[in-house]
Amino acid sequence: MEEDFVILKYHERAPTLAMCRKCKVKFFTVHVSRLGPIQAEQYLWEKFSAHDCKVAEFPSRHLRSRRAV
Numbered sequence: 751m752e753e754d755f756v757i758l759k760y761h762e763r764a765p766t767l768a769m770c771r772k773c774k775v776k777f778f779t780v781h782v783s784r785l786g787p788i789q790a791e792q793y794l795w796e797k798f799s800a801h802d803c804k805v806a807e808f809p810s811r812h813l814r815s816r817r818a819v
């Protein structure tokens with residue numbers, strides 16, 4: 751499960767944006783400057799472990815299927 755947690759962006763060493771690799775849900779910290787690097791990461795991790803992970807089988811295919819009628 752841990753390897754599905756990816757941090758995408760940092761702001762002054764504090765993680766600001768993370769993602770679940772499985773369901774592509776993104777998590778972001780709001781007051782990073784107040785939280786600090788460790789707490790920011792903890793915050794993202796908590797959000798990650800609390801999220802409802804639903805793996806879509808072909809998410810990209812659904813997004814791209816637009817029919818020109």
Ligand SMILES: [Zn+2]
Binds near residue numbers: 771774801804
């Ligand atoms: Zn997930």
